[in-house]
């Protein structure tokens with residue numbers, strides 16, 4: 001699997017897909033990438049070192065994803081992330097985190113601030129429609145107020161292309177995301193091993209009526225495929 005890439009257009013940064021112990025939540029109905037995990041810390045560290053060794057620091061920004069939350073990475077991998085940040089001049093570091101681990105974020109910010117690194121935390125919200133998010137997607141965010149969700153986080157992911165979503169609902173989700181977060185990442189649902197299927201009609205509506213307004217917005221990433229950041233696909 002490709003575990004290192006460079007994003008050159010919006011918010012240019014390097015990105016690594018690391019492997020951790022596994023998502024502690026695992027209940028999101030649309031998700032199967034939490035399967036990229038291992039209980040073997042030494043094997044994870046070896047794999048993660050290989051990905052992190054490719055970081056050059058060319059933009060001073062690094063995104064670390066691990067099919068779960070940063071706190072599911074082993075301690076030695078986190079130490080390696082610290083070392084690479086210092087060695088390669090990383091000043092902005094992005095991690096992902098589920099709502100359930102939000103209380104672990106302040107300590108992470110302090111830890112990296114001590115190295116002169118600003119941490120940005122991304123949460124998968126998928127939609128601000130709580131009934132859909134919790135009733136259909138089982139996301140595990142037990143509050144409705146977007147400001148409350150955003151309190152500990154800097155960036156959010158939205159998931160579009162699902163049955164029941166409309167142009168209005170998708171537009172509202174992006175606008176709400178931009179009002180409360182620094183950046184928004186729109187993921188379009190793709191076929192995977194879960195029973196949740198992409199809805200081609202909804203994806204068409206997104207491409208025709210929503211995406212054009214945000215294609216040049218530096219605060220909005222749009223991933224038509226979940227490998228669009230360059231990681232997660234098979235090695236060629």
Ligand code: SF4
Pocket residue numbers: 023024025026027028031032033034067068098124
């Ligand atoms: S929290 Fe993230 S990794 Fe875990 S099941 Fe949900 S989408 Fe998948």
